[in-house]
Amino acid sequence: MARYAIGDIQGCYHSLMHLLEQLDFQPGRDTLWLVGDLINRGTGSLAVLRWVFEHQSHVRVVLGNHDLHAIAVAHHIKPPHRFDTLSELLTATDGPALLQWLRQQPLMVLEEDFAMLHAGLYPQWTLAEARTLAAEVEAVLQSPGYLGFLQQMYGNQPAAWHDDLAGIDRLRAITNAFTRMRLLDAEGVMEFSFKGELPDTPAGYMPWFLAPDRQSANATQKILFGHWSALGLYQGHGVIGLDTGCLWGRQLTAYALETGHISQVPLDLRDRPADLAGD
Numbered sequence: 432m433a434r435y436a437i438g439d440i441q442g443c444y445h446s447l448m449h450l451l452e453q454l455d456f457q458p459g460r461d462t463l464w465l466v467g468d469l470i471n472r473g474t475g476s477l478a479v480l481r482w483v484f485e486h487q488s489h490v491r492v493v494l495g496n497h498d499l500h501a502i503a504v505a506h507h508i509k510p511p512h513r514f515d516t517l518s519e520l521l522t523a524t525d526g527p528a529l530l531q532w533l534r535q536q537p538l539m540v541l542e543e544d545f546a547m548l549h550a551g552l553y554p555q556w557t558l559a560e561a562r563t564l565a566a567e568v569e570a571v572l573q574s575p576g577y578l579g580f581l582q583q584m585y586g587n588q589p590a591a592w593h594d595d596l597a598g599i600d601r602l603r604a605i606t607n608a609f610t611r612m613r614l615l616d617a618e619g620v621m622e623f624s625f626k627g628e629l630p631d632t633p634a635g636y637m638p639w640f641l642a643p644d645r646q647s648a649n650a651t652q653k654i655l656f657g658h659w660s661a662l663g664l665y666q667g668h669g670v671i672g673l674d675t676g677c678l679w680g681r682q683l684t685a686y687a688l689e690t691g692h693i694s695q696v697p698l699d700l701r702d703r704p705a706d707l708a709g710d
């Protein structure tokens with residue numbers, strides 16, 4: 432029995448199949464931990480989501496920004512982005528059921544030895560506090576009122592967390608930290624536009640995992656995350672970054688939780704659309 436965490440798949444179905452073959456992944460014996468952004472931009476969003484749905488009892492998933500975007504587009508809350516590759520999923524007869532299942536997935540997984548989230552963990556939060564805050568958003572996403580939340584989910588404000596945030600501001604700040612954050616400034620203001628490499632971090636900002644006062648820094652759990660393809664494979668400070676830019680022509684990466692062994696496959700070119708740009 433093994434557990435493997437896999438970085439952002441983004442609809443790269445063939446690359447995922449190659450990686451699972453390389454791992455000799457056996458459903459019923461092994462478990463996958465997927466760091467979110469399962470779908471969009473690659474050509475195989477429908478195939479990826481069908482595969483994950485079919486193997487859901489052997490897969491742990493956290494929601495990424497592209498996953499939430501797909502749900503919002505499906506409900507006509509957000510217009511499709513020019514480089515979205517969601518139309519096959521959105522028109523499939525099983526599309527609504529697949530997206531309903533996706534909407535039930537958490538923002539954070541917390542076990543005794545590992546935690547997993549898509550983008551970042553706000554430095555002021557312990558892992559236990561973060562899990563409680565994730566539950567606030569998950570409860571709304573899983574409630575009949577989820578459309579109202581999706582309609583107000585977008586926006587960069589409030590950019591800093593305060594414990595006394597309430598209502599939609601509170602839910603938006605939690606969602607942005609878990610699914611979009613890469614950098615913050617010394618005052619804890621989140622920055623969402625920078626997507627570059629670590630050495631190019633703008634002056635005055637730092638990656639969330641290098642914040643000097645990070646409450647999760649000394650946790651027992653290692654933190655698995657994705658979302659930052661330009662960071663690449665990152666191991667240090669108790670975190671493991673797994674988005675290695677498969678979609679962008681680099682690799683899809685798996686991290687074996689029991690051994691720390693890294694496995695990688697290159698992009699299968701069938702996964703890459705002819706028209707690819709954006710984030």
Ligand SMILES: [Mn+2]
Pocket residue numbers: 468495496497549610657658659
């Ligand atoms: Mn992402």
